[in-house]
Amino acid sequence: MIAPSRFLAWLVLPLLALCSANLLADTVEGAPKALHLLDYIGADYPSTVEAGKVIDDAEYSEQLEFLGVLQGLIADLPAKPEKAELETGVSSLRSAIDGREDGAAVARQARQLGAKLAVAYEVSQAPIITPDPTRGAPLYAQHCSVCHGDTGAGDGPAGVGLTPP
Structure with a gap:
């Protein structure tokens, strides 16, 4: 006869394996890269434009280039209810950067969009293990x-x- 603890382990083990498979599930391809681009834009844009004037042409061009890549990544994400809001958010971010809006406002907009993306597509913003x-x-x-x-x-x-x- 099997001991009760051993029997319980045989019942619980498959359940634990099933639950851990969800933890190891891959993040949607493109979502982490989109999040990194939003972080980059939020961090670097404020020093690129001041009082509506571009102070670093090369960096400003790079911001625009990254926005194009970001739009493509968001467009390629699988359909979810939040996707339309993300696409609208990226278009709004592009308008803000094209309009050379205040750096702090653009950085805030990029961070908020990044937070929505992370929640919608379950992108981890921290490593699973300590580096x-x-x-x-x-x-x-x-x-x-x-x-x-x-x-x-x-x-x-x-x-x-x-x-x-």
Whole structure:
């Protein structure tokens, strides 16, 4: 005869496996990239435009380019009730940037849109596990330092001549 605790484990184990499969489900393709673009726009736009005037042409052009990519990513997301609101939000964000609106207002708009995207398409904004700096250091050296330099100052060999560094 099977012990009651062992019998209970055989009943609960399949249930736990089923629940953990949901936790490991992939995020919708394109949604994380769209969220990163919104974060980037929100962080970099305020220093690009001041009092309705573009102060950094290259950065402003990049903002417009990223908006085009963002619109495509949102358009390619699977249908959900929130998708139309996201598309409208991106169009509104484009209008604000085309109109060279105040940086703080555009950053707030991008953050709010990012929050809606994260909720609608279940995009995690934090890593599932705590990052390990000892694992990150060689990855940075291999993939990032060539442009960003050893200390992140933008003085890597491939970063020479880039404005800003």
